[in-house]
Amino acid sequence: MATFREAREALLLANDLDLIDDEEMLLLYDLNRSKNLDIPHWKYEKFELDSLSDDECKSEFRFLKHDIYTLLDVLNLPEKITCQNRFSVYSEEALCLLLRRFAYPCRYEDLVPRFGRPVPQLSMVVSETMDLLYARFGNLFSCLNQPWLSQANLVDFSQSIYRKGAALDNCWGFIDGTVRPVARPGEHQRVLFNGHKRVHAIKFQSAVAPNGLIVNLFGPVEGRRHDSGMLAMSGLLPMLETHCLTPTGQPLCLYGDPAYPLRVHLQGPFKGVALTAQQQLFNLSMSRVRTAVEWVFGDILEYFSFLDFKRNLKVGLSAVGKMYIICALLRNAHSCTYGSTTSTFFGVDPPSLEQYFI
Secondary structure, three states: OHHHHHHHHHHHHHHHHOOOHHHHHHHHHHHHOOOOOOOHHOOOOOOOOOOOOOOHHHHHHOOOHHHHHHHHHHHHOOEEEOOOOOOOOEEHHHHHHHHHHHOOOOOHHHHHHHHOOHHHHHHHHHHHHHHHHHHHHHHHHHOOOOOOHHHHHHHHHHHHHHHHOOOOEEEEEEEEEEOOOOOOOOHHOOOOHEEOEEEEEEEEHHHHOOOOOOEEEEEEEEOOHHHHHHHHHHHHHEEEEEEEEOOOOOOOOEEOOOOOOOOOEEEEOOOOOOOOHHHHHHHHHHHHHHHHHHHHHHHHHHOHHOOOOOHOOOOEEEHHHHHHHHHHHHHEEEHHEEEEHHHHHHOOOOOOHHHHHO
């Protein structure tokens, strides 16, 4: 099937050969005009990762060049990413395109000079790569039965939190919900509207370890949902009861804000107005270490700022929830490679990329 540009060139030739008159040519020429910008992608060189410096890679993709190759190896992507229309690109270019797309708010038109491909191809490659990563590694956010979350490591996590002044000596991580604003939808606006933040949004529930990694990520759910409702929907409590124990069988817990119910494996601050001095000290000590979960949410938006521009996030037109999950996965990969503010604060090293993407 001919492209719009080829059709217009054929019309000009037909008019030059007097096969159609000027009026017919103008009419058909206008009908064969794409609604998208016709950017001359063929004038730009094809993407070559080896031609970029480390500084360029760090700026555009958030990873150094040799770390991108390491990430490619552990992700074990196929040699070529093939889209639904059978167009294919090498996985190296596909991963870099995905990283560049989410690194900063931009249009696909802005990526044409770097990758030398038309906008439809760029869009298809990003979507296909995102789907592939989600299918392969989405379970990392829904399962606690992972080698780096062994009982011995959970005990180490709890000790690192306790050493930073926490009142609980069996708390190994923190749980919280995050509200991600999206563009105002054309339909079902009440469903997505969050009354507390007064924005249309989707919500996620995250559990974070002191090594800076997101352990569990549930969502997206409608912006109007309460944190306790997300907890019930996620099925996290039964997983905590099964996996969060010391080698001697003692329970380990997550710590959350007052919105969460109190359970053996899920603790929160003391509630009420007339708190004793001890209770106030408990709340203060735990709130100081609980801010680590907010640092992780901030890291996702710092390294992948595309998610912080809500006009780009159109529910019903884009896989907004999947975008956030993939960026959280890439942020975990970044923390495994370079560490994070959270891991430095608690003095706990994250696992290697090979240990995380096992």
